[in-house]
Every structure is written in structure tokens, then in C-alpha cells.
Amino acid sequence: MKPLFSIAWLACAVLLSGCADPSRSRALGDPKVPGQALAEQVCSNCHGQRGVSSSENFPHLAAQPADYVDAQLRSLRGKHRRDPAGSVYMWGIARDLTDSQIAQLAAYYAAQPAAAAGPAAPAEPRAGRQLFTEGAAERGIPACASCHGDKGQGNGGFPRLAHQQRGYLLRQLAVLRTSPDSRPMGSIMNTVAHQLSDDDMRALADYIPTM
Amino acid sequence: MGAGFDGDVPMLEFLARMMVRRKSARGRRAALVVAVAAATQALPAAAIPVFNRQTGQNCQACHAGGQYPELTPYGRMFKLTGYTIGRRTDVPLAMMALASVSSVRNTSKSDDPSADFSKNDRVVLASASLFAGGRITDNLGAFLQYTYDPYASQDASGKYHGHAAADNMDIRYADRFVGTGHDLVFGVSANNNPSVADPWNTAAAWMQYVPVPSPSSSQFIDGATPYPGYGVGGNTSGLTAYAFLDEHLYLEAGAYRSTRGVLAFMKLGQPTSGLTRLQGNAPYLRAAWNVAWGASTLMIGGSTMRSRVYDDPSVADPATLHRFRDSSVDAQYQWLLDPHALTLQAVATRQQHRYPDSLAGQAPAFVDAQGNPLPPSSPSDVLRLLRAKASYTWRATYGAGISYFDLSGTTNTLNQSSGYDPLTGTITATSAAAPSTRVNGNLTGNPRTTGETLEAYWLPWQNLRVGAQYTFYQRYNGSARNYDGFGRNASDNDSLFVYAWFAY
Numbered sequence: 001m002k003p004l005f006s007i008a009w010l011a012c013a014v015l016l017s018g019c020a021d022p023s024r025s026r027a028l029g030d031p032k033v034p035g036q037a038l039a040e041q042v043c044s045n046c047h048g049q050r051g052v053s054s055s056e057n058f059p060h061l062a063a064q065p066a067d068y069v070d071a072q073l074r075s076l077r078g079k080h081r082r083d084p085a086g087s088v089y090m091w092g093i094a095r096d097l098t099d100s101q102i103a104q105l106a107a108y109y110a111a112q113p114a115a116a117a118g119p120a121a122p123a124e125p126r127a128g129r130q131l132f133t134e135g136a137a138e139r140g141i142p143a144c145a146s147c148h149g150d151k152g153q154g155n156g157g158f159p160r161l162a163h164q165q166r167g168y169l170l171r172q173l174a175v176l177r178t179s180p181d182s183r184p185m186g187s188i189m190n191t192v193a194h195q196l197s198d199d200d201m202r203a204l205a206d207y208i209p210t211m
Numbered sequence: 212m213g214a215g216f217d218g219d220v221p222m223l224e225f226l227a228r229m230m231v232r233r234k235s236a237r238g239r240r241a242a243l244v245v246a247v248a249a250a251t252q253a254l255p256a257a258a259i260p261v262f263n264r265q266t267g268q269n270c271q272a273c274h275a276g277g278q279y280p281e282l283t284p285y286g287r288m289f290k291l292t293g294y295t296i297g298r299r300t301d302v303p304l305a306m307m308a309l310a311s312v313s314s315v316r317n318t319s320k321s322d323d324p325s326a327d328f329s330k331n332d333r334v335v336l337a338s339a340s341l342f343a344g345g346r347i348t349d350n351l352g353a354f355l356q357y358t359y360d361p362y363a364s365q366d367a368s369g370k371y372h373g374h375a376a377a378d379n380m381d382i383r384y385a386d387r388f389v390g391t392g393h394d395l396v397f398g399v400s401a402n403n404n405p406s407v408a409d410p411w412n413t414a415a416a417w418m419q420y421v422p423v424p425s426p427s428s429s430q431f432i433d434g435a436t437p438y439p440g441y442g443v444g445g446n447t448s449g450l451t452a453y454a455f456l457d458e459h460l461y462l463e464a465g466a467y468r469s470t471r472g473v474l475a476f477m478k479l480g481q482p483t484s485g486l487t488r489l490q491g492n493a494p495y496l497r498a499a500w501n502v503a504w505g506a507s508t509l510m511i512g513g514s515t516m517r518s519r520v521y522d523d524p525s526v527a528d529p530a531t532l533h534r535f536r537d538s539s540v541d542a543q544y545q546w547l548l549d550p551h552a553l554t555l556q557a558v559a560t561r562q563q564h565r566y567p568d569s570l571a572g573q574a575p576a577f578v579d580a581q582g583n584p585l586p587p588s589s590p591s592d593v594l595r596l597l598r599a600k601a602s603y604t605w606r607a608t609y610g611a612g613i614s615y616f617d618l619s620g621t622t623n624t625l626n627q628s629s630g631y632d633p634l635t636g637t638i639t640a641t642s643a644a645a646p647s648t649r650v651n652g653n654l655t656g657n658p659r660t661t662g663e664t665l666e667a668y669w670l671p672w673q674n675l676r677v678g679a680q681y682t683f684y685q686r687y688n689g690s691a692r693n694y695d696g697f698g699r700n701a702s703d704n705d706s707l708f709v710y711a712w713f714a715y
Contacts, residue, residue, distance in 0.1 A: 020349035024387060027349060028266070029298035040389040042296055045288040049394050054458075054503040055284065057548055084549060089285075092267020096298060167506050167548045 029096035035104025038097075043105070046089065052115045056167030058089075063114035065154040069106040073097060075185050083175045083182040114153075115163045118209035128207025131200060141195045144204070147188075152211055157185075161208050169205040177201075260674065260714055261305040262289070265297035265345045269607075270673040275545060276552030276604025277670050279714070280412065280420050283547060284458075284508050287410035291396050291455050293385030294345055294352030305342040307714035309421070311335060313428040317703035320649070322640060326369070327650045330426035336361055337424035337710070340378060354381040357479065362425035371426075376480030377446060379407050379416065396455040403477035404445040405467055405495050408453065411510050413541035413556045415439040418598065421678070421710060430651070432708040433664040433680045437596050437618035439558045441495075442535025443467055443518040444487040448474040451495060461499040461512070466492035486524050490532055493518035499541075506548035513540045522567060534565040550606040557599040565591040570625060576645040577630025588625035594658060595619050602666075607673070612666040620658045622689070627656035629696035638696040652695030653688040661686045662701075674715050680708045 025033045026041045040049065043061070047053045051062030061069065075081040076094040097105070130136075132152070135143035145151075147158045154160030161169070173193055175183060180190035196204075263270055266289070271277035273286030282290065289296050314332050321327040338361070344354040356378035363374030385398035400408040407416040415438070423434035451465025469489045470478040478486055499512025515538040522531035539560040546553040571590035578584055595618070602612030629652030632642040638654075640647055647654075662685055668678035687701035688694045694701060 022349075024389075025349045026292055026296045026387075027298065027346075028296065041292070041387055044389070044394070045285045045296075049389060055508075055547070056506040088269040088549075089272050092269075092272075092297070095267050165505070171549060 028093060031098045031101065033101070035101050035106075036108050038101060039105055039108050042093065050112045051109045052112075053165070056165040057085075059164055059168050059172075060115040060160075061109040062112035063153070064106075064109050064160045065156055065158070066103075066106040066110040067156045068154060068159045069109050070102055071157055071185055073102045073105065077102070080184055081182065083172075083179060085171070085175075086182070114160070117163050117211065118165065120210045125203065125207035125210060127199075128203035128205070129211070131204055132207060132211070136195075136200075139195050141192060141200070152208060162211050163209055166205045166209055169208055170201055173201045173204070261300055261303050261342060261345050262294065262297075263673075264300050264305075265294075265303075267297065271552075271607045275547060275554055276610060277607035277673055278552070278602070278604050278610060278668070278676070280417055281554060281602075282410055282412060283545070284503060288396070288458075290410050291385060291398060291453070292387055293350060293383045293398055294354060295347075295349060295385065297346060299346045303343055303345045305344075305715065306340065307342070307712065308339040309337040309424075309710055309712050311337045311424055311429075311708060311710040313424065313426070313432055314707040315428055315431055315703075316705040316707075317699075320697060320699045320703060322649055326427065328428045329365075329369075330362075330424070331428035333428075335424055335426060337429075338422045350384050350386055352383060352385070354379070356380065358422075360425055374480070377403065377476065377478055379404050379445070380477050381407050383408065394457050397453070399450065399452050400465075401474065402449055402451070403447060403470060403474075405441045405443055405447075405449060405493075405516055406497070406514065408451055408463065409497060410461075411499065411512070411541070411543050412554075413439075413510075413512075413543045413558050414514075415441055415539075418556065418558065418600075421680075421708075421712065429706075429708065431682060431684070431704040431706040433614070433666070433682045433706075434708075436662060436664065436682060437598065437616045437660055439539055439541075439560050439596060439598060441516050441518070441537045442520060442533065442562060442564065443489065443493050443516065446470055446478040446481050446485075447487050447489060447493070448477050449495065453497075458503070459501055461497070461501060463497040464495070466494050467518070468492050484525055488521040488524035488527065490519040490521065490527070490529065506546050508543075508545045508547075510543045511540075512542070513538070515539075530569065531567045533567060536563040537561070552604040552607070552610075554602050555600070558596070559598075560594075560596045562594045563591060564594065566625065573625070575624040575627060575630070576633070577624070577627060577647075578633045578636075578645075580631055580636075582631070582633065582636055585624045585627070585630070589621065589623040592621045592623050592626070594621075604668075604670075608670050610668045610670070612664075612668075614664045614666075616660070616662055616664075618658055618660045622655060622657040624656050626653055626658065628652045629654040640697075647696050649695055649697045650699060651688075652697065652699075654694060654696040655689035657689030659686045659689045660684070660701075674713060676710075676712045678710050678712070680710075682706050682708070 022033050023037050025037055027033050046058040047061045053060050073094050076086055076090040077097055079091055132144040135141045148161045149155050152162030176186055176189045176193035273289055275281045275283050312334050315328050318324045318328040318331055338358055340356050340358040342356050346352050358378040359375040361373040362371045364372050381400055381402040383398050383400040388395045402408050404416050406414040419434050419438040421434050423429055447467045448470040449465055449467035451463050453463035455461045495516045497514040499510050501510045518535045520533045521527055541558040544555040573588045575585040597617045600614035604610035629647035632639055632645045638647045640649055662683050664680050664682045666680040668676055670676050684701040684704045687704055692700045
């Protein structure tokens, strides 16, 4: 019994670790690991399996335009994107990704079914809907739909917004308003975000998850 | 590391008091052994920056609000997948050190304050740890801690001597299978402390986190208050298998036994006399249900363990076995939305401790205040602990917490370490037949200890945490007042603990 117990774990560790499969690898920095494996084994810990996050702290990636994900990962890899969420969580994850892995990840998420709509806000999100679809020309705020699509589905380098979670939206709008330099690829949003009041942001964050 | 029912030091001291009570040479030796074990095992593990270097991520990716060792959902998955996310580091080493000051509210009710409250109000280097670990292969990873305690023992002249020994260790194999609609993480862990493989911080091995300095001035700080634990201590060797299905259902099962053979490194530096020696296998079971929504995660779970521990680890005498049955239910709620990190934790535990026949039915040396004999010692005890904590951290920089503890249990003259001397009818520390114990004495034979701890902390950068804890006692060793028979009240033990905890 003694020797059996002593060597049991060694046998498990040595024999089973010899059966490593790149399709289930969590290695960052190994170009042989396919993008889907990284998505399932690593990215899913925050962004959820198939890109539907269970946490408001992290965005849904499912159905995001491939161009947007590709560009963001490159920006994070190069540490050009410097907002707290980017630096704390993503610099390390992205630092060793190859161009090919980034492209595979972008294609993987673009192909996933979008997250379902969130529960409706307690109040009718009329203000949010109006801002999203029509903007507020008198204050220099264009309609979100003009870049992000009429259904918030995203478009090329413009991210999908539909059904993103409220907490994530509020946090990113705050970053774009107060620290525009930290998201250089979002520079087009700087002017817009600067015009948004706190009430505007809350209205959009109430509406977008439910649209 | 977790080595006792009510936290690391208290259970060991509890056993030590129990054994001192026996007066036999073996009892005294066992008490010394237990004291050494307390000194060398009461050093919990923490985060290791080697993981940070491996993943390239900030500490707060894995630790809620950057507050190590409390894990975020991502940190739990990092651990459950075998510490294998990232790239293998060239030098898989890290270190941590803790400097602290402890201050007991009342040090006057003591014959020898310099012994009972050693290093009170003085800055000490409390402990230092070296870590090795991280990714080894795609499926194999490790967390290994080796800790130096500058105050591990004290000679007859009062001089302290340092000692280094194995601390928490966890080597695991893990794999993850993602299928249509299901996600299964499966792993096997070889570790040296029950629940060290657990990813939630209500686990016995993790709920108490700031290292406890060994000098006696720290005997009442928060880390020395009742915390969850098992009858089995650290430096045992266990093999557990676990599964986490769809990030909802967690199951872990395995067994622990005395450390020897190829796993001897898990007790490296520990004197043989200081080890926990088990008879056979001690089965361990853990189940938990986890759910996440919005910024929230909630876990509700439970665990159970049975063990048979030899009274003296150097003698495998079945007649001296202590039999423990531990069970617990625990819950943890986290609300994590940058820059906020809120955590609520609660644990309720029950331990049944059946003593060896040689300790049961014994006539106590003490008598009651009227000189009448006390009841004989009971063959078993039941201890119950409720521990709850709430903490909040903002911007991974400023934080505060409050915790509550309530240890209760059966009254047993076996656990009485103060009492009336049958010859003089007084409570005296100098009696040859029935000496009483100041400061740590127990006049009632009841373990009831209740109180709260308030804490504030500051993380100026991710490698450093500076904190202050103040612990209030309403009851200690069964009483609010005069718990040791020498007039010491529970509130006299109120303690301030200020620390600086550095990791790199």
C-alpha cells in the first residue's frame, strides 16, 4: 500500500502530462496552440465559453466583428491600449500571441452566436434608445447606430455593442471620456464620450443590454 | 498552515494545554512537540508573483482587489487548471516577507510579561517564504512554499532561534474538456494540507491569510483567533481528485496520510516530533455549487473529513489515537466590478474529537471552589465554529474588513488548565500537584471564544500590503471575565496587529 500511494500521483503526473494535446493547451507563447484552444482554455475564464461572459467586468466577445477583435488584440499586445482593464488583465494574455493566433481568435469569436439580450431595465429605456438611434445633434452627439450599426451589431473596426453588460459599458464609456489616450483606437469616441453626461451614459447602459 | 480546528495556533495550543494537564513525561514531551508544530506550521501561504510573471498579468487579475490570497473567478480557474496558463518562467521562484508589530491591550496580569507577551510593541520580521511553482508542462503545475520563522523556538535563556520548513505545497495535474454545451475541468492534486487545493477562500487552508508571528505577543491577533481547520494538520500528504463542471459544480475527494517516501519533501525541515502522524488514510470530501451573474459570484459548499491522529508522532501506539470527525458548510459571495471588490464569507464547522482511552474518565487534578472533586474527563468533545467576514477594496489600493468568530463546544475537565489546588484551596501557578496557567489558562474547561476583528489595509503597489487589524474579545476560553483564574478578562486580550507584507 505504501509504495502504491507514494507513486500513484507520480504516475498520474508523469504519464498524463506526456499526453499533452495542443488543442487543450493553456500555453501562451506557443505558436502551435490554435486560437480556438486559447479561447476555450484561457479566454473563456473571463469572456465565457464561446465568448458570452457571465461577468459584467468583462465584455462579451461572441459575434464581435473580426476586424475589431484583431485590432484590439494587436493594440493590447503592443501595450498601446492602456486602460486599467487592458493592462491588468490583457497585456499578459496578449503579449505572446502570434499574428496567426490573433487572426484565429478574431475569426473564432466572430463566428459565435451573439449573447442573448439581457433583462429589460426597470424603466423604459427611452432616453437610451433615442441616443443610440438618433443621437443628440444639439449637443454634438451622433447616433451610436451610425457607426455601431442600427442593431448595435458592430461594423468592421467598430465593436458590436448589442447586449453588452451594463457594468462593462459604463466603465468603458468612463474610460473613453476621462482617459481617451488610454484607448488610442477609440479616439473617434473621445469627442462623443466627452459630450455624454452621466445620465446619458446610464441611459445607454440601460438600453444597450436589452436592445 | 492549517493545522487545527480553530485556526493554526489555537488548536495546537489547545492540545498542548490538554497534554500539559496530564503531567506525565510523555504528556510534557507531546506538549513540546505540539508547541514546536505550532511554531513551525502557523504560517499561511500567499500569492506568489511567479504566477504574475508567468501570465504577465497584474495580481488583481487573480486576487480580488489585489488582496492576496483571495481569488477572483479567473484566479480560481487558473488554480484549477493546474497553474498552467501562461508561459513557463526561466526562474520559477518568488519570495515574501512580513514585518509586524503586535500589541496586547493588557499585559499587566501576568507573572512574567516578557514571556507571556514577548516582543510586545516591537517590530519583528515575522516570517519569510520562498516559493517555487507555476507551469511545468501543459497539464502539470505546482505551488511550493518553504517558510523561515525567525522565532520558531526559544531556549531556556529566552533567546529565539530561527527555523525553516516546508509550508503549503500543491502539485497538480489538470485538464479541461470543452464540448458542446459542457465544460469540465478535471485534476489531481498531491498536497500536504487538507483543503489547500480548494479554490475558494473559505477553505480552512486559506481563510486565515496574514502570517502569524510566533512570539507570544501575537497569540491573540486575528490570525490566532478561531479559524476553520481539520483534526489533520499540515505536513501530511494527500492525493485528491477534483472536477469542476460548467463552472458550477465542484467535487473533490481524496485521502491524507503521514508524509513519507517520495513525498518526504513536503515535510522538509520539520522535525519528526513536530509532524502529524496519522493511522491509515484520512478521507476528505468537498462539494460546492458556484454560480455567477452580473458582477456577482456565489459559492455554497461543504466538506467533511475523518482522521485518526497519534498522540505522539514518534510512537505509533493505537491506544493513543485521537479520532476526529470534521464537517463544515461554507459560502462566499463576491461582487467584482472594477474598481470595486466586495467579498462576504461565512463558514460553520463542527468537529467531534474522541480522545484516547488513557485521557478519558481521568480524575482532574483540580477541585472546585468548595474543595469538591471535579467530574472526570469526558471521552470526547464537540467544537463548533462560526466565522464570517466582509471586506471591500477600492481600486486595488484601499480596503477594509470586519470579521466575527464564535467558537463554542462541550465543557470537559480535560481541557481545564487552571483550577483550585486541592491542598491549598487556591488557584496558584506554583502548585506541584495542580498548577494553574496564567494568560492562557482555562478555568472552565469550556472553549467558548468570541470576538470581532476590524481591519484596514493599503496596497501602494501590487507587491506590498500594509494593514492594521484590531481584534476584540467578548469571551476567551469559556469566560468573559477571569477566564484563567488569575483575574484576566477576555477583553484584556484585545490586540492590535500592524503589518507590512511584501512579495516579489
